[in-house]
Amino acid sequence: MNRRRVTVVAAAVGVVAGATGLGLLAMPAGAGPAPVLPDVSAEALVESVLNAKPAAFGGTVDVDNDLGIPAIGGVPQLSDGASNLRIWTDGAGKLRVQLPSGDSERTFVDDGQTAWMWDSAEQTVTKMPHGSFEHGEPDLSGEPKAAPTDPVTLSRQVVAAIQEYSDVTVDGTARVANRPVYELVLTPKPTEKTVLREVRVAVDAELRVPLRVAVLTNGTDAPAAQVGFSELNVGPQDASLFAFTPPAGAKVTEPEVEKPSAEDKAAAEQAFTEANPQVIGEGWDVVLAARVPQDALTGLADLQQQGQREGRWQEHGQGEDVDVQGLIKQLGKQVSGAWGSGTLITTRVGGVLIADDGRVAAGAVPEQVLVDAIGQVK
Amino acid sequence: MSALVATRAPLGRQLRSELRWILRRPRTVIGLASLCLVPILAGIGLWFAVDGEGPAGPGLAAIISGNGLVLPVFTLFLALPLLLPLVGAIWAADGLAGEAQHGTLRGLMISPVGRIRLLGIKAFGVATMTLFAVTLIAFVGAITGVVLFGGEGMLTLSGSTLSFGAALGRIVLTILLVTVQVWGVAAVALAISACTEHPLVVMAATMAGVIVFAVLGVFSALDWLHPYLITSAWEGLVDVMRDPLPTEGLWRSTALAACYIVIGMSLAAMRLATKDN
Structure with missing residues (x-):
């Protein structure tokens, strides 16, 4: 009799444990306590972001899109909903981006001389000269788009231009992809009529590159769009990632420049x-x-x-x-x-x-x- | 006095006898034989599709040409949504409800074997047979794929080609991942099996559950519910064909199935412990 009761209690505990496990799995990953970082002024933070050196890293970027843009075929990363992309770079021009979508995938590989784009659904490979994806690359590498002659002066100008219309503040620290970040917040001045409430940029404390960008609009708490790393490994990446050999059965096309x-x-x-x-x-x-x-x-x-x-x-x-x-x-x-x-x-x-x-x-x-x-x- | 001391049957012999018991049923043999047909039929269908213009189909079918080792993975994902849960449910139904229907469960319950141990043996039988069935499908699929499409390596969805050893590794990983998912369904089926005397009720209830979960997974208005549904994790298992292997989603779906196993086995134990002799 007693043994039966023990069994029932143990089984009930098992049910509760399983249900709790389901709940834990369904919950978004906890951010953990905010790290303690040395204070930094907003101006200095923006300047350091603009002057950051491109680093070698590999990671996964989660895209949470709630913009209300109609669906665009084949690229779920642009449509409403959550999706992700995987990115690797050696910080010196070699790049690999994978766009998983459902049960197919597109892979971009730029090996320094040639750029390849593989589409598993069509079994096609497109061959392009190096640097073809420069503009298509998500702006997360921290690479300044135009190399200025004097980066310090230029970044000061940018900061001044931003501050003319926005309040730039550092809103504490947080963790993104398990790395300590500063939360930089750009708020439009009250005189601005925009529908945007604020733009939050999480800046890596060490590398000074943006790890997460969230756009918040008036009237809602959840970001209208959020792009951020969910996983990031900084350091040299496996060289084989930046090599691509067109598979045997694939149709290789080389669009004329x-x-x-x-x-x-x-x-x-x-x-x-x-x-x-x-x-x-x-x-x-x-x-x-x-x-x-x-x-x-x-x-x-x-x-x-x-x-x-x-x-x-x-x-x-x-x-x-x-x-x-x-x-x-x-x-x-x-x-x-x-x-x-x-x-x-x-x-x-x-x-x-x-x-x-x-x-x-x-x-x-x-x-x-x-x-x-x-x-x-x- | 000493004559009354119960001698416990060795666990190994109990497990062996349970497996023999399952394998000796004619429907098990017929079922396993028809499972072998699935990869063969899928392979022949794709072989005709590959001859046509353009890719053979969406998803994994698109990369099957000259890439035979993808066939076992393709077939397992093809069988996972309905066929494999049905197979798991059949064995779970036979394990407890089937025995109850024949009246043999009563005999097992009064035998000097603890009820938890009885459930463990039954679960072992279902789990082993599931793993065996999944491995069988993958094995026949690999042979069929290599014969029909050839290929020493495996082309991934990401466009890179894996060596033969790495390709076998991916197939084994797929077998394990798919098996754990079927275990999740079968554990719940075993809990239902402990509550009824009709094996058909177990199969019908399990399949109804799988179908309802799949339907719930379609509605985006219910997306708060999706992380709890075991079926919603199945689409993401195709990650196994990406290179480098993204492990986060695979761990997550395995943990989800593990939660179902814990819940199902606990419910089955609770029911079995309170069942009247």
């Missing part, structure tokens, strides 16, 4: 003049405005159809006549005013206003600012 012809250039210039892109407002309230010619929209539709024929967009329908205006109208809501009428597409971090006559204004601002801006577009 497009040198724009004079004709193309003239067309591009004309389109640029027609579009008359302009920047309205300043600081956080910047609105990019332009006039998109009607035939450009049609051209966009053609381009998309081409993509469909190549199978890249096959989930989105097969080459039927795309009505771009109709598509835009579906995505947003109709608005009209003294400036005309058009479609307003809002996301959590801003909006795009597309007038029926082709004028476009976009920015991280509320509707009224977009409307004001589009009225200024000639």
Whole structure:
């Protein structure tokens, strides 16, 4: 009798332990106590970030996207929801990025001379010259985009420019990917009309590279978008990671490096003049405005159809006549005013206003600012 | 007085007899034979698909051409959502509910074998047979794959090619990961099995549970629930085919299955301990 009771109690403990385990697994990984780090001023922190040397590292980046952007085929990292990507770099130009998506994967490898892009779903390899992914690389390596002649002066200028429109503060410390970080917070000045509440950048205490960037909007606690390392190993990486041999069965293509012809250039210039892109407002309230010619929209539709024929967009329908205006109208809501009428597409971090006559204004601002801006577009 | 001292049957002999008991059932033999057909049929289907234009299919099927060692992994992931849980549930159902239906469970309960030990032996039988079935599928799959598609190494989803030894390592890892997931389902099935005398109820309830979990996993509005569902971890197991191997998700899904095993076995023990003689 007693033994049976012991068994029942032990089994009940087992059930509770299993349920607790499930709960622990479902909980996001605890951040642990905030590390104690020497105080640093916000200005010095920003300057050190801008002057940070690129380091060799490998890690996993978690992307938490809640921007409200419609799904983009094949690249879950850009669509709403959580996804991740894996990145390795030797800090000297060699790079490997893997984009897992469902049960397929894309791998970019830049071995210093040649860049390769592998797509497991299509079994294709694209061969490109070194440096092709420079602009596509997520801005996490801490590499300054343009090498300034005097980094210190330049970084001071950047700090001054940021401080003109924002309050820059260091909001304590935290842990990201098990590394101590400073939390740098950029808050728009109260006079700014932006829909963004603040941008939080977690800066590695030792390397001074951003490990996590979160964008927070007015009215919510959860970030609208957060990109950050969940795992990071700093130090030299296995050299074999930066080598790539196209697998035997794969189709290797080498797109010709497009040198724009004079004709193309003239067309591009004309389109640029027609579009008359302009920047309205300043600081956080910047609105990019332009006039998109009607035939450009049609051209966009053609381009998309081409993509469909190549199978890249096959989930989105097969080459039927795309009505771009109709598509835009579906995505947003109709608005009209003294400036005309058009479609307003809002996301959590801003909006795009597309007038029926082709004028476009976009920015991280509320509707009224977009409307004001589009009225200024000639 | 000394004649009344119970001599305990050696554990090894009990476990052996349980395995012999399962293997001697005709349906076990028929079931294992039809499991062998799964990789062969999948291989033949993919062989025809590879001949066509473009990739043979989505996911792992896309890299199967000239890459036969992927077939065992492909087949295991193909069988994991429904077939393998069914197999685990059948053995769990036979273990307790089946014995109860034949009236033999009563005899086992009054025999000088502790009830927890009885449950342990039954669980051992189910676990061993599951591991055996999964290994069998992988073995037949590897042979079929190499015969149909050839290949000394293994092309991963990441585009790198593993050596033969590393490829075998990945196949063994897949076998272990998939087996643990089926154990998770079978443990819950064993708990149901302890509550009923009808093996069909166990199978139906287990399969219904697996299907309901899979359906719940589809709705993004229920994403708070997904980390608790054992089925939601199964898609992520394809990580085993990425290079370098991302271990975090694999550990997580294994830990999730372990929680199900603990819960299922505890419930089964609780029911068995309170069952009337």
